[in-house]
Amino acid sequence: MSGRRDARRELMSAAISLSLAHGFEATTVDEIAAAAGVARRTFFRHFRAKEDAVLPDHDACLARVRAFLDAASPLDAPLQLIGRAAELVLDMYAEDPETAVRRYEVIRQVPALREWEIAATSRYQRAFVTYLNASRPAADRDRFRLHHEVAASAVAATHNHVLRTWLRAGAPDDVRPRFAAAIAEVLTALTPWLESGSPAAPATPPDDIMIILAPRTTPLWKLAEHINAAPPQP
Amino acid sequence: MSGRRDARRELMSAAISLSLAHGFEATTVDEIAAAAGVARRTFFRHFRAKEDAVLPDHDACLARVRAFLDAASPLDAPLQLIGRAAELVLDMYAEDPETAVRRYEVIRQVPALREWEIAATSRYQRAFVTYLNASRPAADRDRFRLHHEVAASAVAATHNHVLRTWLRAGAPDDVRPRFAAAIAEVLTALTPWLESGSPAAPATPPDDIMIILAPRTTPLWKLAEHINAAPPQP
DNA sequence: TAGACTAAGGCACTCAGTGCCATGCTACTA
DNA sequence: TAGTAGCATGGCACTGAGTGCCTTAGTCTA
Numbered sequence: 001m002s003g004r005r006d007a008r009r010e011l012m013s014a015a016i017s018l019s020l021a022h023g024f025e026a027t028t029v030d031e032i033a034a035a036a037g038v039a040r041r042t043f044f045r046h047f048r049a050k051e052d053a054v055l056p057d058h059d060a061c062l063a064r065v066r067a068f069l070d071a072a073s074p075l076d077a078p079l080q081l082i083g084r085a086a087e088l089v090l091d092m093y094a095e096d097p098e099t100a101v102r103r104y105e106v107i108r109q110v111p112a113l114r115e116w117e118i119a120a121t122s123r124y125q126r127a128f129v130t131y132l133n134a135s136r137p138a139a140d141r142d143r144f145r146l147h148h149e150v151a152a153s154a155v156a157a158t159h160n161h162v163l164r165t166w167l168r169a170g171a172p173d174d175v176r177p178r179f180a181a182a183i184a185e186v187l188t189a190l191t192p193w194l195e196s197g198s199p200a201a202p203a204t205p206p207d208d209i210m211i212i213l214a215p216r217t218t219p220l221w222k223l224a225e226h227i228n229a230a231p232p233q234p
Numbered sequence: 235m236s237g238r239r240d241a242r243r244e245l246m247s248a249a250i251s252l253s254l255a256h257g258f259e260a261t262t263v264d265e266i267a268a269a270a271g272v273a274r275r276t277f278f279r280h281f282r283a284k285e286d287a288v289l290p291d292h293d294a295c296l297a298r299v300r301a302f303l304d305a306a307s308p309l310d311a312p313l314q315l316i317g318r319a320a321e322l323v324l325d326m327y328a329e330d331p332e333t334a335v336r337r338y339e340v341i342r343q344v345p346a347l348r349e350w351e352i353a354a355t356s357r358y359q360r361a362f363v364t365y366l367n368a369s370r371p372a373a374d375r376d377r378f379r380l381h382h383e384v385a386a387s388a389v390a391a392t393h394n395h396v397l398r399t400w401l402r403a404g405a406p407d408d409v410r411p412r413f414a415a416a417i418a419e420v421l422t423a424l425t426p427w428l429e430s431g432s433p434a435a436p437a438t439p440p441d442d443i444m445i446i447l448a449p450r451t452t453p454l455w456k457l458a459e460h461i462n463a464a465p466p467q468p
Numbered sequence: 469t470a471g472a473c474t475a476a477g478g479c480a481c482t483c484a485g486t487g488c489c490a491t492g493c494t495a496c497t498a
Numbered sequence: 499t500a501g502t503a504g505c506a507t508g509g510c511a512c513t514g515a516g517t518g519c520c521t522t523a524g525t526c527t528a
Contacts, residue, residue: 007476028514039477044516118356119349146395146416153391154384161383182380189427212446241506262483273508278485 008046010036015053016102024054024110051116054106058120061092065124069131078135079151079191082128083183086159089124090179093163097171104167121156128152147194158186242280244270249287250336258288258344285350288340292354295326299358303365312369313385313425316362317417320393323358324413327397331405338401355390362386381428392420 014035018027029050033040047053065085072081093100107113132148133141162179166172248269252261263284267274281287299319306315327334341347366382367375396413400406 029516030514041478041517042476045476048516050515115349115353115356119352122349122352145399146392146420149391149395150388150420153387157383157387158380161380165379186380186384189430190423193423263485264483275486275509276507279506282485284484 007036007038007042011038011043011046012053015050016099016106019054019106019110020102024050024106024113051113054103054113055117055120056092056100056103058123061089062120062123062127064088066127069127072131074135078132079155079187079194082131082152082155083187085128085131086124086155086183087176087179089159090163090175093167094175101167101171104164121160125152125156128155144194151190151194154186154190155183158182241270241272241276245272245277245280246287249284250333250340253288253340253344254336258284258340258347285347288337288347289351289354290326290334290337292357295323296354296357296361298322300361303361306365308369312366313389313421313428316365316386316389317421319362319365320358320389320417321410321413323393324397324409327401328409335401335405338398355394359386359390362389378428385424385428388420388424389417392416 011032015027015032018032018035029043030040032050032053033043036043043053065088068085068088069081107117129148129152132151133145136144136148159179162175162182166175166178245266249261249266252265252269263277264274266284266287267277270277277287299322302319302322303315341351363382363386366385367379370378370382393413396409396416400409400412
């Protein structure tokens with residue numbers, strides 16, 4: 001059992017190495033299997049598709065995320081929990097930064113792999129939405145569906161952005177603090193809207209002459225917005 | 235040219251009908267081609283993959299979205315423009331609600347198609363982010379990357395939610411008002427944060443102040459001209 | 469030692485997707 | 499009218515992913 005038990009790891013490693021060397025598309029499953037010292041048929045016992053051998057194990061991670069959310073206390077703020085759940089995904093990468101960077105290198109070059117990973121990411125997002133909906137009393141649920149979609153997508157976007165930035169830099173440090181800072185900011189910005197309704201309406205300026213005082217770097221569209229927001233002249 | 239010019243439409247229609255009748259996976263390209271009265275080889279001249287025959291033409295739509303954003307005036311608020319761009323995508327579905335509903339029925343049942351569409355959607359999101367980044371002065375860009383990722387994902391999530399809700403209901407009315415209401419709410423909630431700058435707010439862009447004194451009726455483009463003509467700061 | 473379970477190998481098959489060449493139709497031109 | 503360039507299509511053969519089925523070998527247990 002010692003020699004062959006890690007067929008899965010061998011296959012993953014071979015898939016990444018061969019893809020880095022010759023490109024993912026140009027690498028056949030036969031070659032990967034041969035490099036790992038197993039039969040082609042065995043490859044498909046461990047992976048549903050060629051792509052799965054290069055990408056991290058999102059199936060297992062998604063199961064962890066779901067279990068975490070299922071076990072969560074109703075006393076914790078749902079948004080915070082979603083953030084923690086996203087951290088679980090991040091942990092998967094952080095556990096083996098070297099492999100993560102190698103994977104990223106392959107994925108970056110192959111559209112098919114990028115799309116595969118996007119699809120995987122979207123499954124986490126669905127889990128977030130499901131949890132947020134469930135955390136809301138049934139009577140409120142419909143009024144908050146859009147909020148939950150946006151919140152889940154914001155958390156996912158934050159996760160992806162932090163992760164990619166970190167991987168692109170070669171995974172030089174601990175991602176966790178990076179993510180903690182980013183997610184804190186996003187959640188802070190999102191929470192008021194998620195928990196209630198709308199923000200303020202802008203006040204209204206003067207008459208026939210307009211004075212704009214603004215920093216030099218103010219973008220044009222912002223000036224335009226202010227000007228357009230002024231009431232029409234008589 | 236009259237008999238065969240619409241091979242593409244015939245193929246799309248056949249692909250959807252056959253997929254609805256027997257399932258997408260169980261339908262082979264040979265069957266679709268035969269039903270459309272063309273050769274199998276012709277199918278792959280019109281579609282890159284079997285999935286493309288069932289899904290709407292995201293390639294063309296993405297091109298429209300990019301063109302729209304490229305042609306956008308810098309006087310419009312970027313967030314509003316992203317919202318308008320998302321509306322272009324929605325229009326593609328709204329143009330032919332019946333087909334959209336039939337497609338949705340197929341997609342809903344086939345995970346592979348769902349993922350294919352998610353990947354397509356993500357390309358719009360990338361275009362949004364690219365535009366938001368470009369709309370920002372280079373010096374600010376890095377401070378706003380996360381904001382832009384979140385904003386783009388929020389717009390995409392809003393679009394997807396409105397679209398899916400509408401399709402699930404059988405496309406009973408005009409989607410546009412539904413989307414307009416949803417996107418207005420989301421953008422209103424997002425705008426203050428998006429403009430607030432990054433973590434650790436620099437709190438220091440002053441120094442270089444611009445004062446514009448102009449009649450109320452001054453056209454925006456003229457203001458823009460003056461602003462752009464101002465000498466760069468040191 | 470027998471029997472059960474599990475991981476793996478081997479093989480044949482379907483089907484998506486591609487490359488190559490031939491064919492037929494249209495339009496423009498000498 | 500013939501020639502020809504261009505383009506959409508057809509036909510064919512080939513690669514490679516993914517699956518079903520049966521066999522083999524190693525391991526665990528009674």
